[in-house]
Amino acid sequence: MDPVFSAVGFLVLVIVYRVYRRYTGISLADVPGPESPSFMMGEDHKRQRKVLSPGFGAPESKAFLPLFQGCAESVGTEVTPYSLNSHQQRDPSQLSNKWMDVIMNSKEQSAVLNIPAWLSRATLDAIGEAAFDVRFGSIDNEESALARAYSNMMNDIFGSPSNERIFFREVSKYIPDRILQYLVETSNNPGIQRAREVASLATSLARQMVTDKAEMLLQGKGNRDVFSLLGVCTPSFRSSTSNRSTVKANMDTDAKEKLTEEELYALMRTILLAGHETTSNTISWALLELARHPEMQSRLRAEIRETEVAIHARGDTEFTVTDLDDMTYATAFIKEVLRFHPVVYQVYRCANQDDVLPLSQPITTRLGKVIHELPVQKGTRIVVSVAAYNRNKDLWGDDAHVFNPERWINGAAKEKKATSIGVYSNLMTFLSGARACIGWRFAVIEIQAFLTEVVGKFEFTLIDQSGRVRREASGVMTPTLEGEVEKGVQLPLRVSVALQAESGY
Template sequence: MIYSSAAAGIGALILIFALFRRFTRPSLSVIRGPQSPSFIFGKDFPPSQFARSYLSALTRNLLELFQRPIGEADFAWQSQYGNVVRFKSVLGEDRLLVTDPEALRRMLNTSTQTYSKLPNYRIVSRMLHGTGLLWADGEDHRRQRSIMLPGFGMNECKEFLPIFKDCAEAISMKWLEILGSSDSRGLVINVLAWVSRGALDAIGHAAFDVQFGAIEDDLHPLAKKYKNYLGDIFGLPPSKQIFLQAASKYIPTCILQWLLENGSNTRLVRARDVRTTVTSIAKELVREKADTLLQGRGNTDIFTLLVKANMDANAKKKLSDEELLAQMRTLLISGYETYLHCGCLYPIGACAASQVQSKLRDEIRKTEATIRARSDPQLTVADLEAMTYLNAVVKVFDVPMAFALLITSAGRITIPPASTPFPENCSSR
């Protein structure tokens, strides 16, 4: 009874605050956007579906954005309404979906003092990724990025080519074994699952000098925890989760933090379990790499370079212990998810464009012949750079981003800069 009353009280406060914000902030009504259901009831639903229809009405356009395939609603809105679209969030709140390239450049690169991450999303990010680069904002983000940069220089990245090549060859050998042991004329291979294994092994070696053993089914504890991690937490979110995520901006940060740390939801439990495991392993890795560096040795994996840069930095730029440990989760998410994403979508795109696929195969065969003809038969970065058609495909192929949405907020009333001018008397916050 006490918990029910407390929940009702919190809900009432959220509603009052949302209504206050709704009617005191500048209007975005002059910006075009998709229609949404009525504020309370949505469309006409039978009484048996009242609860579901009520929640759907509250979440409004968010259901279209988060429950349809990634990019489907975004591109449809962009095509119909332009590069800046107004849509409805919970309780009738107006939000902007910005795809204008000039606006994005200003908001994410040159006007970061004005645009920042929402506090509620930073709290969620802290639980998922720790106080690393994905969580950091403003000066903290610049400080952390300066420490991370040495691991991502051009020369350092070129050193990773043999690692990715070995993982690709290992997957090819596994596929040949599967085909050779099959008695059937046709066989279906789950490419996504195998690319996922290759991505884990490649990132484990390149980022941490750790053998994850995913391709050989000998999974490292860390690889087991991160297998389908983001899919388990964010995949196919129900209406209730979408509503709570959007409404969390009205919840005091201390209460939201407590809910995330103590909630029994399976997705939250999964996130906390991964956090515990990764932090424990990261502590051991930092200790090992620091000892190795003090002895005048050390590898060229990204985490070693990160630890070295932090040891060499002055006191003002150094990462705290918590920030340093969190970078392991940052590297895993950023490296594994992006590599897996592109590693699957580029072949899918090539399959859909037979002419592109044929030209790529011809260029690959020519490059292989060139490599075999010389004394050192190893694929090099120069060989890849000489493959002009491959590089053109990588640059212009229409592959959606690995991270589809970046949510940010203006710290003051402002007109977002855009290549297409906004209507007059339009401002947003």
């Protein structure tokens, strides 16, 4: 990785560090560019979250299930650059059919697949449809400009920092913001150029989607996608005749709460990146655990198939959200994946005023003083380790470092719960409080849909390379192979068609 980033490449980390210091997180799509909701603080953050909320509530998230099921099975029409309106007829090609074709054309009747590469494109299609009512066709088109732009982006820019890059990241606090901004806008460094290209492509796509969506909504053709609910909440759109953008959400939104155009584009770039990168990596880690633990895989598949039998018996053909939630082992397994493999492994906070942090357990200093609270001065930078919280033995038991879905079934996880922190099962994976992940329900349902589809049909087994899988901290926790980090995200597994009947559960 480091050979790609010469001395000038340190500037990428410099800029990111400055953002970390001043705000609460980063969005690579916004380097350079306006500040997105992931940067916002105070009243700006409250305003943007209020605009976003209608698209990510419980009813709205549940309504996306058929879409997620479709993306796990039938992943859309191959179009250039994209196709708007999900009322279009789906292409019969299916993700599972594609895997099936590869497997059946193999002499071994199985195939080694780089799981994240497939899932990244599939979840990009899913976020395109759910958030914007758009068909990207990434799974059908490996040369999709959007999919290629996002492929390995986080690893290429943020992975494996050298000592020199860490040093320059610390020195950055003494470099004026204007100089940093100038450098990021003019540098020829490959990493910075990559960030600029992604931002430019995503912004161009966002502008086109806004124009087309506004026209569709005026014709009464909009859907319940997130974009239809918030995508045109901008004051300029309400008065714009070129975009004809007097749209549903804008009509009912107070002018002072509307998004500016630049805020909207930044928001769309953030959703495109965060909405698929986190989910695809979470599902990838889940499939690795199933390959590591064949008994868990068999048990999960048996539960999926038993539920399918019950669904068919009542005259239905598709899983409902209730069906997914009622699968006890599947729910426990997903919670354990989210606990053990939090893709967002740490978050950054900066105190905007003097405060005092109460401690759940007292700390004894070297001088023997017992501290029950910790004073925090304004401007203090805080790194919150999601991974450490999710492995805290006081919360999860002595086997907190062991992948064990049973803790969610036998009550061990609940018995250890003291104070409820996270928005989902006391996990910090989706954070907590006012800045908790607004799309956590969306993500859980998408993970349920994808795992139900692929585990019900395929069996996943380890290969020799699987023993070299390592975590790469690059903004999100991605799987790479030891000794091949420069090749980007890799998690190879052997995939074969699962037997129709399995015993033991």
